[in-house]
Amino acid sequence: MNIEILMATMAKAKISDIDWQAKNIISPLLLINQSDFNGKEVSDDITMISNTERGSSKSRNLAIENATGDICIIADDDVSYLEGYENIVKDAYSKYPDADIITFQIQTTEGKPFKPNYPVEEGYHSKMSILKCASIEITFKRKSIIDKGLKLDLEFGLGSKYRVHDEIIFLKDALSQGLKCVYVPIPIVVHPPESSGTDYNEALLFSKGAAFYRLFGISAIAYDLAFSLKKYSEYKNVFSFFDCLKLMIKGTLSYRKEH
Incomplete structure (x- = not known):
């Protein structure tokens, strides 16, 4: 081996x-x-x-x-x-x-x-x-x-x-x-240890939404919601809760439409 x-x-x-x-x-x-x-x-x-x-x-x-x-x-x-x-x-x-x-x-x-x-x-x-x-x-x-x-x-x-x-x-x-x-x-x-946590931006959230559909199918919407709730304290200085959720669902639906 x-x-x-x-x-x-x-x-x-x-x-x-x-x-x-x-x-x-x-x-x-x-x-x-x-x-x-x-x-x-x-x-x-x-x-x-x-x-x-x-x-x-x-x-x-x-x-x-x-x-x-x-x-x-x-x-x-x-x-x-x-x-x-x-x-x-x-x-x-x-x-x-x-x-x-x-x-x-x-x-x-x-x-x-x-x-x-x-x-x-x-x-x-x-x-x-x-x-x-x-x-x-x-x-x-x-x-x-x-x-x-x-x-x-x-x-x-x-x-x-x-x-x-x-x-x-x-x-x-x-x-x-x-x-x-x-x-x-x-x-x-x-x-090396992570420095300052996740860099939350539009591309990241959009991509996560798409990945959740690839992993879970239409149940991805529930994972988008769960992620947006769980990680709110980490991204709240960059996005509102609804903006985060909207970006993730946009990624989910984009991937679903393509496939």
Whole structure:
């Protein structure tokens, strides 16, 4: 069972543009570099594929297509890994041999949990529990993903029409295809703490409304309402409650009309 890290980056001229010593990576690594040229560079256990396409989902899909590891870890170029991360991942897949996807935890550079409300209990994901997952928490069996033809939805994610929740939609599609997704409450990856919370703007709320329809169908309207109520204290200095709800429903109905 060999592990490979699939990392997304942008605007790099060569592999050495990244400070690899600080990342504590011991696995082979595939780097997808969205830049202004096409090419391939190999240095030791690092392969960099450069291309001129844009969008996080396109980057992840290209990584999946070119991956070779048995177990793949999704990564961004601003993360590093905790000592023993490979053994943690391997042990989890040994404990859950039927798991196709296992999500872990993120630790901040200050040594604290990245999210204050990580569940304590490990176990199988549901269509609700995946809503709190982040992309860099996700690992998967490459064969399971390839065999099901699973890809990230190109309409979602940074650089796409709808800029959020590409990773959640990926997990939802995996569950819908019958894949087993497991959560293990152990951190494997390190990321700087979030600075000032969510940057609420029209594009974000519109995109969330669309993503909720992609995830829940027409029930998305109820999720738009629940989100607008729950997050009011976070966005109230930018939008009124009704403006937030209106933007989300606009995104929901826009996506529904297109599909």
